[in-house]
Amino acid sequence: xxLQFEQFLTANAQFATAFNQGxxxxxxARHVAIVTCMDARLHxxxxxxLAIGDAHVIRNAGGRAADALRSLVxxxxxxxxxxxxxxxxxxxxxxxxxxxxxxxxxxxDLGVDVAGQDFLPFADLAQSVRDDVALLRVSPLIxxxxxxxxxxxxxxxxxxxxxxxx
Amino acid sequence: xxLQFEQFLTANAQFATAFNQGxxxxxxARHVAIVTCMDARLHxxxxxxLAIGDAHVIRNAGGRAADALRSLVxxxxxxxxxxxxxxxxxxxxxxxxxxxxxxxxxxxDLGVDVAGQDFLPFADLAQSVRDDVALLRVSPLIxxxxxxxxxxxxxxxxxxxxxxxx
Numbered sequence: 001x002x003l004q005f006e007q008f009l010t011a012n013a014q015f016a017t018a019f020n021q022g023x024x025x026x027x028x029a030r031h032v033a034i035v036t037c038m039d040a041r042l043h044x045x046x047x048x049x050l051a052i053g054d055a056h057v058i059r060n061a062g063g064r065a066a067d068a069l070r071s072l073v074x075x076x077x078x079x080x081x082x083x084x085x086x087x088x089x090x091x092x093x094x095x096x097x098x099x100x101x102x103x104x105x106x107x108x109d110l111g112v113d114v115a116g117q118d119f120l121p122f123a124d125l126a127q128s129v130r131d132d133v134a135l136l137r138v139s140p141l142i143x144x145x146x147x148x149x150x151x152x153x154x155x156x157x158x159x160x161x162x163x164x165x166x
Numbered sequence: 167x168x169l170q171f172e173q174f175l176t177a178n179a180q181f182a183t184a185f186n187q188g189x190x191x192x193x194x195a196r197h198v199a200i201v202t203c204m205d206a207r208l209h210x211x212x213x214x215x216l217a218i219g220d221a222h223v224i225r226n227a228g229g230r231a232a233d234a235l236r237s238l239v240x241x242x243x244x245x246x247x248x249x250x251x252x253x254x255x256x257x258x259x260x261x262x263x264x265x266x267x268x269x270x271x272x273x274x275d276l277g278v279d280v281a282g283q284d285f286l287p288f289a290d291l292a293q294s295v296r297d298d299v300a301l302l303r304v305s306p307l308i309x310x311x312x313x314x315x316x317x318x319x320x321x322x323x324x325x326x327x328x329x330x331x332x
């Protein structure tokens with residue numbers, strides 16, 4: 001079976017032929033870092049209108065802030081970003097399991113004991129956004145004058161709905 | 167000053183007007199997870215030719231695998247991905263500092279002591295790709311029959327260069 005990696009190399013050859021945006025500086029032009037989910041239906045650059053070079057995009061399962069702190073410290077201290085946007089989305093996989101259920105699955109599939117590990121699932125989508133914005137807001141690693149906003153992307157309509165700003 | 171968040175909401179209103187790809191399933195259509203950097207110059211979907219719904223995209227400072235394990239377990243155990251691609255890039259911020267330097271900066275800027283914390287910088291780009299592929303390859307949380315490839319994106323040419331596959 002052909003690897004997806006092979007197909008990526010083929011697609012990239014075409015992309016690179018038309019690429020004309022080299023030479024951009026390392027710091028994001030719009031001084032913002034986005035924390036969002038790895039979900040396949042969410043293409044942050046398209047959804048938010050980002051050009052190449054505009055913004056740091058940190059993505060993990062759920063778009064959880066706890067998992068993004070290391071990256072945010074680097075983004076802010078070394079690369080000059082001064083705003084954070086947390087973007088979760090509808091129909092998120094993190095709404096579909098508990099830590100106990102995932103631990104049982106990992107044990108059954110892989111024979112590994114991950115009981116007690118927090119995979120950061122959530123039961124309420126809007127609350128997950130508020131929780132992650134609050135986690136960053138109280139973190140001593142994030143300056144108090146950095147605006148932090150939270151929103152939800154609707155994977156069925158393409159719309160972003162504001163949840164909180166601070 | 168206008169928040170970037172405000173500008174994102176404005177850009178999104180335009181995006182959503184033309185959006186017609188709702189109703190897609192949660193699992194990625196191409197059964198692949200990509201681990202890559204948060205860098206603003208790297209738009210993974212464009213670079214690799216991903217359509218909406220195709221692939222999980224996990225992004226953090228450096229595209230480090232250690233930071234992606236939680237997300238990969240969820241991606242593979244719950245959402246059916248069966249291949250991993252690690253993509254680092256030229257001119258990466260992770261090449262520009264040491265943990266001691268960043269800890270000194272955090273202490274100077276924020277008064278917080280993060281000495282001893284590993285922010286996962288690296289001194290050799292190709293080696294960082296090999297290290298992260300190797301970390302996943304030996305992890306008991308990643309099945310041995312999952313193909314894992316590693317590559318470098320050149321932010322100046324738009325080209326992806328293969329480093330390793332396993």
